[in-house]
Amino acid sequence: MSLRDVTGRLSIGKPTLSWEYWDEIKGTESFIFVATTVFVLLWSWLFARAPITSAVGGYQSLAVTVLIWGIFAIGFDLLLGQTGLLSFGHAVFWGGGAYAAGLFSYYVTGDPFLVVIAGIVFALVLAAVVGYIALRRHAVYFAILTLAIGQFVYFLAVSPLQEITGGYNGFIYVQVEPVAGFINLNQPLPGVLGTLWYDHLYLFVAVFFVFAVVLATRIVKSPYGLVFRSLRENEQRAAFIGINVWRYKFMAFILSAVFAGVAGSLYTIHTVFVSVESLYWLISGEVVIMTVLGGLGSVFGPILGAILYVYVRGVVDGFPIVGPYWFLILTTLFTVVVWAFPQGLWGIVGKIGQSLRGLTRRWNDS
């Protein structure tokens, strides 16, 4: 029996294997929920412990870092990819969320969920202020304003506020308590569960990751998503059909900041420390690179960007000989991908999908 007989037999009476069925389900929220859940359930195992795939040098802590940066990048894409606004100051929401989470854990309570909520609330308030100022200006002036405000907050944290932030030493008193008083995040999981996910922390972060992907998909598919993309195309055209341009730009800004705040808080819980560098403009630059590298305007592209970026930064930098050149490798990769595929890594995935489609069609026709 040839391969063709097998696929032929499988597709009889089972539309599940056709491209049409794939087109139908691929954009639905339930499919995205299931696919993302499957991804996170396998991710840390594949990256850090699976027999063949983990040979590239991934490790557990980095698997968690990838998910956290993924949340940041997904949110950032709502602003840059959907709405077309380039912010160079999103470190302020990542770092602000991280600090709010850290301080909250020390002074109030270390319950991880409440700590994340504290980070969200702070990022949201901060975004309302920063957005109110920066969104008054367009294009490059907006980018520079966000950069300037971000650096202002960084220097504020370094020196005048060092009593609170710890200055260059960072905030070292982060207290992470068990979730709901009894699920200790750092406690390794037993047996096969441990092989898959290692500890509770991974699952904790994974829950936020899945939620972030589903929420971003929902936003992109809601009327808001359509409005965001209309602003990207032409703000004035949108105003001419009665869209309140400022309000929607403000909402896009706040939404992306909330994702950044969640990610920053999770990073605090993950590292049990807040570095003042989390507010530095380099973080803002990194999230821009991840998002563009992965592919603007797609929910999944930025995740691919986060994976590649964090991998090169965290693993390739330890390789013999090439290690010290990791940033050179990354920027070369970035240049090549963006030059050859403006749609980023997600665009490459799309191209592969199309060729697969072409292949199967030709094969079915013959």
Place this chain on the structure above:
Amino acid sequence: MSLLELDDVHSHYGPSHILRGVSLTVERGEVVTLLGRNGAGKTTTLRSIIGATPPEVSAGRIAFGGEDIVGNSPEDIVMNGIAIVPEERRVFGDFTVEENLRMPDISRQDWNTILRDMPVEDESGMNDEEIYELFPRLEERREQYAGTLSGGEQQMLSIARTLKLPNVDLLLMDEPTEGLAPQIVESVLDSIERIAETGTTILLVEQNSTAALKVADRCYILDDGSIVYQGSSEELVADDDVRLRYLAV
């Protein structure tokens, strides 16, 4: 009271003084055309009315339904009953025809629609059936990306989109026939006439005076930022001298 009244309006693009005292009125139910050469200030006049910046309106009064609207934002002016079909058929090229037509429905929804499904259409503007009756071509192409439509179809879509807005009392149109083939121009004029029949007041800016005068009741000629002629369409059609001097036709 006139529906729209411009009284000695001055507008600037930065340091350049474009409108130098434009006064005109549009009565409810009329089709009025504003003619003039390239650079006379026709588009600047429409942009001043709709509140788009630039230009800056530095002096004069623009009243809609008796109320001064200078300084209001475009989205406020649009929601209060003035719609504009901008020049060069500004549709959203990355959106399908259907999505383009949905945008006006979204614009009047509450801000908290973030997690909802796409809106059902509102009854206060034209509904989809009326739109597709007016522009059958658009119905055939609902799923197509607007950027891939022909020039004439994009113009139809641009007009259709404004008609979906609620309570459009006054429709501003900026050179809707520009760059279109003669028979397409005819069908655009035809749709303008049918819109006028529904009672919508229209201020039509055109370089193509022959086409505009076919559908307009009255006309103004703008030259170098001020009104130099006004009269009925019949009068201008009969007045070769004025047409030659200001419109070069």
